Amino acid sequence: MLEQLSGLPAEVLDLTSYRNDFQENFWRVDASWKLERQITFKEPSSPSWVAMAEGHWEKSLRLADELRAARAEHQRQLDRHGITQRRVRFVCEPPTSYLQWELHLLMIWAELGEEIRILPADTIAHLETHSALPEVVVLGDRSGHPVMYDITYTDGVLAGARKFTDIHLVASCRDEIRDHWRQGEDLLRYFPKKIADLPPPAPQGV
Numbered sequence: 001m002l003e004q005l006s007g008l009p010a011e012v013l014d015l016t017s018y019r020n021d022f023q024e025n026f027w028r029v030d031a032s033w034k035l036e037r038q039i040t041f042k043e044p045s046s047p048s049w050v051a052m053a054e055g056h057w058e059k060s061l062r063l064a065d066e067l068r069a070a071r072a073e074h075q076r077q078l079d080r081h082g083i084t085q086r087r088v089r090f091v092c093e094p095p096t097s098y099l100q101w102e103l104h105l106l107m108i109w110a111e112l113g114e115e116i117r118i119l120p121a122d123t124i125a126h127l128e129t130h131s132a133l134p135e136v137v138v139l140g141d142r143s144g145h146p147v148m149y150d151i152t153y154t155d156g157v158l159a160g161a162r163k164f165t166d167i168h169l170v171a172s173c174r175d176e177i178r179d180h181w182r183q184g185e186d187l188l189r190y191f192p193k194k195i196a197d198l199p200p201p202a203p204q205g206v
Contacts, residue, residue, distance in 0.1 A: 001034070001172045003127050005134050005150050008169070010162035018149065018161040021136075022124040026045055029143035033177045037133045038097045042156040042206075050206060052101045057200035062151070064105050068112070075113045084141075085114045088181040090121045090133075097201035103191060110187045117184025124180075138174040146170040168180070 010169065013021055026132045045050035049059035078085060089106065091099060092128070124133060135153075140146030148170040149161040164170055 001169065002136060002176050003130070005011060005136070005162075005173070006046065006131065010150065010164050011158070013149075013163055014160045015158060017104050018151075020164075022139075022146075022149065022161075025139050026146045027083070029146070030082060030085045031086065031139075031182070033138040033141070033174055034085075034146050035133065035136045035177045035180065036087065036089045037092075037094060037124075038153075039092050039096045040156060040204075041102075041153065041158075042098075042204075044157065044206060048105065048194075049098075052097065052201065053204040053206045055203035060101060061104060064101075064108065067105070069109060072112050078113070086178075086181055087114060087116045088119060088177060089116060089187070090119050090124065092121050094196070095198070095201075097204040098140060100195060100201045101188070103173070105195060106187060107191045107195075108176050110191075116187040117181045117183075118187055118190040119180060120185040123183070125200040136177065138170060138177060140162050140170075143176070146174065148173055153189075157187070 023164075049061045051063055057195035085206070087106070091103075095103065100122075106114075106116055127133060135151040136148060137151065138146060138148045145165070146167065147163040150164070151161045152159045164173075
């Protein structure tokens, strides 16, 4: 069902509306499921990403690590609300500059409690005969009314989302994401083997 989302009607949210809607729904649910498929994005609002993109790798890693305290507080809030965050991240080898950078960031998230699994992108080639799977977040697992966002980008930069609330559609997509997640390798095991010792990535360009 995930590969069919682009052809289904949805509520279109611009960036501000998406962020507001996400925050309104996020703290009401028991879990979030995220699927990340694309291997190159741009995050100009992140100083760490900008440093990587400009070729300053050590500075980028230092800035990423400075996010640890805020992320730890975020995890404490999740724990108080009983919210579990799970993510499946599709990867390629060798990784793109963006992917190498993001996996360093996600390693911090994983160390603090987010449950992140890694899968090679070629494992879903049979699902991508027309286009790549979308970037999707599902809010809600066993409680509350589930909400799903098909996240949209313009030239690699976050632009908003398409929102779905049909219970059966959202449940079907959530189950697919869960299946991918179960098949994946824990980032805490994957990272030391595949990412930790790589040389600095090539500048991505801002």
